[in-house]
Amino acid sequence: MIIILFGAPGVGKGTQATILAEKLNVAHLSTGDAFRSAIKRSTPVGQLAKGFVDAGALVPDDVVAKIVEEAMSADSFANGAILDGFPRTQGQADALNVLLQAKGLTIGKVVNIDVDNAAIAERLLLRGREDDTREVIDFRLSVYQKETEPLLQFYREMDKLVTVDGMGTVEEVNQRIIEAL
Ligand code: ADP
Secondary structure, X not given: OEEEEEOOOOOOHHHHHHHHXXXXXXXXXXXXHHHXXXXXXXXXXXXXXXXXXXXXXXXXXXXXXXXHHHHHOOHHHOOOEEEEOOOOOHHHHHHHHHHXXXXXXXXXXXXXEEOOHHHHHHHHHHHOOOOOXXXXXXXXXXXXXXXXXXXXXXXXXXXXXXXXEOOOOHHHHHHHHHHHO
């Protein structure tokens, strides 16, 4: 079964995905981590992605598809996975549906982690990753609102969407996610 962790940059998708993958004993795919690793190793995909990641822009869908297909062809994905940071566009969501159908997998739930924008900016500034400067954060939030947030309606219509409050401790939020699943 596939679980999608959804939400704006900085809501805690990565932290929660890591914990859930361990608890449920399934694979974890973070497209952000996959890009950062590819960039570090300067692979062809890394070279294509670097400028977009540095600027806080979305990596083009065809490049995202490459990294997702590669990751999902691993044996560890046969039982399903936690997806963190993917899909982020309607094109990616459509591509995911096609890919899952081919693999005989289905989406269990899309968990929308809800945190208000002021708290998000504060968390990201504290995290201090290279793309966590005030300007790039504001841009990533605007990209999220424009390109990614509309997917909430798409998954609501597919009857997959659950929303959990992302404020509180890591363990509190994790408990809420587990209850929602
Ligand atoms: P955050 O959730 O804080 O934005 P991520 O690690 O998920 O951090 O993503 C970092 C960057 O990687 C994004 O700003 C974007 O450039 C790129 N990226 C990650 N996932 C995707 C995706 N599904 N589609 C396009 N770009 C992506």
